[in-house]
Amino acid sequence: MEIREYLINTPVASLIFAFTIVTSIYTFSNPHLFEKFMLHPYRVSRGQRLYTLITSGLIHRDWMHLLFNMFTFYFFGFALESIFASLSAWGHLQFALLYVLGLILSDVRTVFKERNNPHYYSLGASGAISAVLFSFILFQPMTMLGIFLIIPMPAWLFAILYLGYCVWASKNARDSINHDAHFYGAVFGIVLTLLVHPWVIQHFISQFT
Numbered sequence: 001m002e003i004r005e006y007l008i009n010t011p012v013a014s015l016i017f018a019f020t021i022v023t024s025i026y027t028f029s030n031p032h033l034f035e036k037f038m039l040h041p042y043r044v045s046r047g048q049r050l051y052t053l054i055t056s057g058l059i060h061r062d063w064m065h066l067l068f069n070m071f072t073f074y075f076f077g078f079a080l081e082s083i084f085a086s087l088s089a090w091g092h093l094q095f096a097l098l099y100v101l102g103l104i105l106s107d108v109r110t111v112f113k114e115r116n117n118p119h120y121y122s123l124g125a126s127g128a129i130s131a132v133l134f135s136f137i138l139f140q141p142m143t144m145l146g147i148f149l150i151i152p153m154p155a156w157l158f159a160i161l162y163l164g165y166c167v168w169a170s171k172n173a174r175d176s177i178n179h180d181a182h183f184y185g186a187v188f189g190i191v192l193t194l195l196v197h198p199w200v201i202q203h204f205i206s207q208f209t
Protein backbone atom coordinates (compact mmCIF):
# COMPACT_ATOMS: atom_id res chain seq x y z
CA MET A 1 0.00 0.00 0.00
CA GLU A 2 1.36 3.42 -0.94
CA ILE A 3 1.75 6.20 1.62
CA ARG A 4 -1.18 8.08 0.05
CA GLU A 5 -3.44 5.05 0.54
CA TYR A 6 -2.39 4.73 4.18
CA LEU A 7 -3.22 8.39 4.77
CA ILE A 8 -6.63 8.03 3.11
CA ASN A 9 -7.67 4.65 4.54
CA THR A 10 -6.02 4.76 7.96
CA PRO A 11 -5.27 8.43 8.73
CA VAL A 12 -5.23 8.09 12.53
CA ALA A 13 -2.91 5.08 12.61
CA SER A 14 -0.65 6.78 10.05
CA LEU A 15 -0.39 9.92 12.19
CA ILE A 16 0.25 7.99 15.41
CA PHE A 17 2.85 5.80 13.74
CA ALA A 18 4.79 8.67 12.16
CA PHE A 19 4.53 11.05 15.11
CA THR A 20 5.65 8.45 17.66
CA ILE A 21 8.69 7.52 15.59
CA VAL A 22 9.67 11.17 15.05
CA THR A 23 9.25 12.21 18.69
CA SER A 24 11.07 9.12 19.96
CA ILE A 25 14.05 9.61 17.63
CA TYR A 26 14.18 13.31 18.49
CA THR A 27 14.28 12.46 22.19
CA PHE A 28 17.12 9.97 21.63
CA SER A 29 19.34 12.88 20.60
CA ASN A 30 17.95 15.21 23.29
CA PRO A 31 18.21 13.17 26.50
CA HIS A 32 17.24 16.12 28.70
CA LEU A 33 13.69 15.72 27.33
CA PHE A 34 13.33 12.23 28.83
CA GLU A 35 12.81 13.53 32.35
CA LYS A 36 10.41 16.20 31.10
CA PHE A 37 8.22 13.87 29.03
CA MET A 38 8.32 10.65 31.09
CA LEU A 39 5.44 9.71 33.36
CA HIS A 40 6.34 10.51 36.96
CA PRO A 41 3.56 9.17 39.21
CA TYR A 42 4.91 11.04 42.22
CA ARG A 43 4.27 14.40 40.50
CA VAL A 44 1.14 13.38 38.58
CA SER A 45 -0.57 12.22 41.78
CA ARG A 46 0.09 15.70 43.15
CA GLY A 47 -1.48 17.44 40.16
CA GLN A 48 1.80 18.23 38.42
CA ARG A 49 2.88 17.35 34.87
CA LEU A 50 -0.45 15.76 34.00
CA TYR A 51 0.53 16.09 30.34
CA THR A 52 3.01 13.26 30.83
CA LEU A 53 0.09 10.81 30.79
CA ILE A 54 0.20 11.46 27.04
CA THR A 55 3.77 12.53 26.29
CA SER A 56 5.20 9.44 28.01
CA GLY A 57 3.56 7.39 25.24
CA LEU A 58 5.28 9.39 22.51
CA ILE A 59 8.83 8.53 23.59
CA HIS A 60 10.75 5.29 24.07
CA ARG A 61 13.75 4.20 26.07
CA ASP A 62 15.88 3.02 23.15
CA TRP A 63 15.77 1.76 19.57
CA MET A 64 14.75 -1.78 20.53
CA HIS A 65 11.85 -0.48 22.65
CA LEU A 66 10.68 1.75 19.80
CA LEU A 67 11.06 -0.91 17.09
CA PHE A 68 9.17 -3.54 19.09
CA ASN A 69 6.23 -1.24 19.82
CA MET A 70 6.04 0.19 16.29
CA PHE A 71 6.38 -3.27 14.75
CA THR A 72 3.37 -4.43 16.78
CA PHE A 73 1.41 -1.26 16.02
CA TYR A 74 2.14 -1.54 12.29
CA PHE A 75 0.66 -5.02 12.05
CA PHE A 76 -2.39 -4.48 14.26
CA GLY A 77 -3.07 -0.73 14.45
CA PHE A 78 -3.64 -0.17 10.75
CA ALA A 79 -5.72 -3.34 10.48
CA LEU A 80 -7.87 -2.35 13.47
CA GLU A 81 -8.57 1.15 12.16
CA SER A 82 -9.64 -0.40 8.85
CA ILE A 83 -12.03 -2.72 10.73
CA PHE A 84 -13.50 0.16 12.73
CA ALA A 85 -13.88 2.30 9.61
CA SER A 86 -15.70 -0.51 7.80
CA LEU A 87 -18.18 -0.86 10.67
CA SER A 88 -19.04 2.77 11.37
CA ALA A 89 -18.84 6.25 9.88
CA TRP A 90 -17.22 7.16 13.19
CA GLY A 91 -14.68 4.37 12.92
CA HIS A 92 -11.62 6.60 12.65
CA LEU A 93 -12.70 8.57 15.71
CA GLN A 94 -13.38 5.35 17.62
CA PHE A 95 -9.88 4.15 16.85
CA ALA A 96 -8.39 7.48 17.97
CA LEU A 97 -10.31 7.29 21.26
CA LEU A 98 -9.21 3.71 21.81
CA TYR A 99 -5.55 4.66 21.41
CA VAL A 100 -5.53 7.95 23.33
CA LEU A 101 -7.70 6.74 26.21
CA GLY A 102 -5.77 3.48 26.28
CA LEU A 103 -2.58 5.49 26.63
CA ILE A 104 -3.94 7.53 29.53
CA LEU A 105 -6.05 4.99 31.43
CA SER A 106 -3.47 2.21 31.25
CA ASP A 107 -1.27 4.35 33.50
CA VAL A 108 -3.87 5.15 36.17
CA ARG A 109 -2.99 2.05 38.22
CA THR A 110 0.71 2.90 37.94
CA VAL A 111 0.13 6.47 39.14
CA PHE A 112 -1.75 5.16 42.18
CA LYS A 113 0.70 2.34 42.90
CA GLU A 114 3.85 4.48 42.61
CA ARG A 115 2.39 7.76 43.93
CA ASN A 116 4.82 7.86 46.87
CA ASN A 117 7.89 6.74 44.95
CA PRO A 118 9.79 9.82 43.67
CA HIS A 119 12.31 7.58 41.87
CA TYR A 120 9.82 5.81 39.60
CA TYR A 121 9.45 6.87 35.95
CA SER A 122 7.70 5.21 33.02
CA LEU A 123 7.63 5.74 29.26
CA GLY A 124 6.51 4.07 26.06
CA ALA A 125 3.32 3.39 24.12
CA SER A 126 2.87 -0.18 25.33
CA GLY A 127 -0.39 0.46 27.20
CA ALA A 128 -2.10 1.95 24.15
CA ILE A 129 -0.67 -0.72 21.86
CA SER A 130 -1.97 -3.43 24.19
CA ALA A 131 -5.41 -1.82 23.88
CA VAL A 132 -5.12 -1.96 20.08
CA LEU A 133 -3.88 -5.55 20.06
CA PHE A 134 -6.63 -6.89 22.33
CA SER A 135 -9.33 -5.01 20.46
CA PHE A 136 -8.05 -6.64 17.26
CA ILE A 137 -8.09 -10.07 18.91
CA LEU A 138 -11.82 -9.70 19.63
CA PHE A 139 -12.41 -9.40 15.89
CA GLN A 140 -9.81 -11.95 14.79
CA PRO A 141 -9.24 -14.45 17.63
CA MET A 142 -7.99 -17.20 15.34
CA THR A 143 -5.23 -15.12 13.73
CA MET A 144 -1.90 -16.85 14.15
CA LEU A 145 0.71 -14.79 15.94
CA GLY A 146 4.42 -15.51 15.81
CA ILE A 147 5.61 -15.01 19.39
CA PHE A 148 9.21 -13.80 19.27
CA LEU A 149 8.81 -14.31 15.49
CA ILE A 150 9.22 -18.05 16.11
CA ILE A 151 6.46 -19.67 18.19
CA PRO A 152 3.12 -19.87 16.30
CA MET A 153 0.09 -19.35 18.50
CA PRO A 154 -3.59 -18.40 17.90
CA ALA A 155 -4.37 -14.88 19.07
CA TRP A 156 -6.93 -15.99 21.69
CA LEU A 157 -4.36 -18.23 23.40
CA PHE A 158 -1.75 -15.49 23.29
CA ALA A 159 -4.26 -13.12 24.96
CA ILE A 160 -4.76 -15.50 27.91
CA LEU A 161 -1.05 -16.12 28.39
CA TYR A 162 -0.26 -12.43 28.01
CA LEU A 163 -2.71 -11.31 30.68
CA GLY A 164 -1.58 -14.08 33.01
CA TYR A 165 2.06 -13.12 32.55
CA CYS A 166 1.29 -9.42 33.17
CA VAL A 167 -0.38 -10.26 36.48
CA TRP A 168 2.54 -12.45 37.53
CA ALA A 169 5.22 -10.00 36.36
CA SER A 170 3.54 -7.05 38.07
CA LYS A 171 4.01 -8.83 41.40
CA ASN A 172 7.27 -10.68 40.85
CA ALA A 173 9.37 -9.23 38.03
CA ARG A 174 12.29 -6.99 38.93
CA ASP A 175 12.74 -5.38 35.52
CA SER A 176 12.01 -1.84 34.36
CA ILE A 177 8.90 -2.77 32.36
CA ASN A 178 5.54 -1.30 33.35
CA HIS A 179 3.55 -4.56 33.35
CA ASP A 180 0.52 -2.88 34.93
CA ALA A 181 0.20 -0.58 31.91
CA HIS A 182 0.28 -3.60 29.60
CA PHE A 183 -2.46 -5.35 31.57
CA TYR A 184 -4.80 -2.40 32.01
CA GLY A 185 -4.26 -1.25 28.43
CA ALA A 186 -5.33 -4.70 27.22
CA VAL A 187 -8.39 -4.72 29.50
CA PHE A 188 -9.38 -1.23 28.35
CA GLY A 189 -9.09 -2.28 24.71
CA ILE A 190 -11.52 -5.12 25.33
CA VAL A 191 -13.97 -3.00 27.33
CA LEU A 192 -14.14 -0.08 24.90
CA THR A 193 -14.54 -2.39 21.92
CA LEU A 194 -17.43 -4.16 23.63
CA LEU A 195 -19.06 -0.83 24.47
CA VAL A 196 -18.80 0.42 20.89
CA HIS A 197 -19.54 -2.90 19.17
CA PRO A 198 -21.32 -5.14 21.72
CA TRP A 199 -22.08 -7.74 19.04
CA VAL A 200 -18.38 -8.57 18.79
CA ILE A 201 -18.58 -10.93 21.77
CA GLN A 202 -20.99 -13.11 19.79
CA HIS A 203 -18.68 -12.90 16.80
CA PHE A 204 -15.72 -13.86 19.02
CA ILE A 205 -17.50 -16.94 20.39
CA SER A 206 -18.69 -18.00 16.94
CA GLN A 207 -15.08 -18.28 15.75
CA PHE A 208 -14.71 -21.34 17.99
CA THR A 209 -17.89 -23.05 16.85
